Amino acid sequence: MTMPTEPIGSIPRPPELLQAMHDFASGRISHEVLSGAYETAVTDTLRRFEETGSPVITDGEQRKSSFATYPLDGAGNLAPDGVVIPFADGHTRQLPRITAGPFRYANYSGEFVRKAKPHTSRPLKQAVISASALSLLYPQNGIPGYSQQDFLNDLINEVEKDIRSAFAAGAQVVQMDFTEARLSLKLDASGGLLRNFIQINQQVLERFTPVEREKIGVHVCPGGDYDSTHSAEVDYSHLLPTLFELSAGRYYLQMASESDRKEVLKLVGGLIRPGQKIFIGVTDPIHPRVETPEEVRDRLKEASAYIPAAQLGSTDDCGFSPFADDTSTARDIAFAKIRSRVEGTRLASKQLGLD
Numbered sequence: 001m002t003m004p005t006e007p008i009g010s011i012p013r014p015p016e017l018l019q020a021m022h023d024f025a026s027g028r029i030s031h032e033v034l035s036g037a038y039e040t041a042v043t044d045t046l047r048r049f050e051e052t053g054s055p056v057i058t059d060g061e062q063r064k065s066s067f068a069t070y071p072l073d074g075a076g077n078l079a080p081d082g083v084v085i086p087f088a089d090g091h092t093r094q095l096p097r098i099t100a101g102p103f104r105y106a107n108y109s110g111e112f113v114r115k116a117k118p119h120t121s122r123p124l125k126q127a128v129i130s131a132s133a134l135s136l137l138y139p140q141n142g143i144p145g146y147s148q149q150d151f152l153n154d155l156i157n158e159v160e161k162d163i164r165s166a167f168a169a170g171a172q173v174v175q176m177d178f179t180e181a182r183l184s185l186k187l188d189a190s191g192g193l194l195r196n197f198i199q200i201n202q203q204v205l206e207r208f209t210p211v212e213r214e215k216i217g218v219h220v221c222p223g224g225d226y227d228s229t230h231s232a233e234v235d236y237s238h239l240l241p242t243l244f245e246l247s248a249g250r251y252y253l254q255m256a257s258e259s260d261r262k263e264v265l266k267l268v269g270g271l272i273r274p275g276q277k278i279f280i281g282v283t284d285p286i287h288p289r290v291e292t293p294e295e296v297r298d299r300l301k302e303a304s305a306y307i308p309a310a311q312l313g314s315t316d317d318c319g320f321s322p323f324a325d326d327t328s329t330a331r332d333i334a335f336a337k338i339r340s341r342v343e344g345t346r347l348a349s350k351q352l353g354l355d
Contacts (some may be wrong), residue, residue: 002355003313004055005345006173006279007338008219008252009127010067010319011060012331017041021324029320032253038063039115046120052240052339054156056123056173059116066323067177071105071162072096083136085183089228090123094321098137101146103154109174110165123172127219127319129202130178131159132197135151152200163216174219176201176251179318182222182231182239193243205247214275217250218243224318227286227328232257236264254317255281255301256291262306267307278307281317282344283337285329290336296344301351309352 013021020037023029041062047055064070072078109126116124122176138151166174178201184193205213220243224228236258244251251272258264259283265280272278280303282296300314318335321327349355 001347003256003309003349004277005314005342006009006056006125006252007049007054007058007179008316008319009058009061009125009175010064010321011045011058011062012058012321012327012329013062013324014041014044014331017062018325018327025152040314042116043119046116046122048335049338050120052335053342054122054338054341056125056129057120060076061112061127061319061322063115064324067127067319068095068133068322070109071107071129071134071158073162074106075104075111077103077196078100078137082139085230086222087224087225087228087230088232089226091226091228091308093225095136097139098143098151100143101150101154103151103158104106105135105158105162108165109162109171110167110169113166113169113171117170124170125175126166126171127175127177128159128162130176130180130197130218131155131200132178133180134159135197135200136180143165148191156200156203159204163204163208167212167215173215173217173250175219175247175250176197178218178220178243179223179322180236181220181243182236185229185234185238190240191242194239198245200244202246204339210247213247216248217252217254217277217279218246218248219318220283221243221254221318224286225323225326230288237267240264240267240271244273248281249275251280252315255303256284256317257281257287259317261299261302265303265306270305272311277311278303279313279315280307282314283341284315285316285318285320285334285337288329288333290333291340293340293344293347296341297347297351300348304348304352309354314341314348316341331348333350
């Protein structure tokens, strides 16, 4: 057995794709031309992933506007003035607001997998947005004739459909992006909002069998956009005990950028259950320096003191470009970090007797 290693999801888009996306939004090129730009970017992304030696790869979310809003692209029942998410450097991201029911996805993840599969023989991973993140689309003052509970019922159905579509198209692993988990404790220190989020996401996971959940993971981090975070100051210890109430088979935890890794790893070691896989972040996407394979190896050896090696894996702290217009990390840097992660994980596997 070799220690598993997986990416989180997004890779910085090439300049040609970003220009094509801008030109399409401005009405200067056709959808056919944009589709060609997507295809070129996905093909190049998969090729470069393969060159890193990564055993599991993604399409880098090249076809998504962002990790959070891809289901909404093209939907008609939205307004732009939704929840605002502030980042530490002062910039913000704003979600849309749903204006009428019923809630339905305009795009499902299975389509991304289907379009990527012809370009690689490697196992594909697909990231999906969590139900809890999209629950923020519902306005506080409600929608006449469409209650919040009606919306949540529709939302949970759609997230289940999204995950199943990815598996049906051939994804080996599906990862639920739950980056708002840590942020929720910044917004509500009592933990009430976090528990509400956990309840919503657990309703999705309960739609799947225990065997299916072995291939469904949950990713948490303090955000990563334009080299800034939205909740890094929130103590991990306030999040993890509640997070591990979810019945996911895999957890992807930001750790490379954590200030007190040993204490967090010790906590994780006391929370994991038999059969679960814990993927520890060993590369920091918002730091420009490329970690060495030896640093990756040492971080995994450190983690193995608290987490059984047979349940341990490696990943990146976060996606490298969760929003399409984030160009703060160079594409070459992202793949260099991934290569170090893969090589460092191989070194750790040998030293821990897993290879």
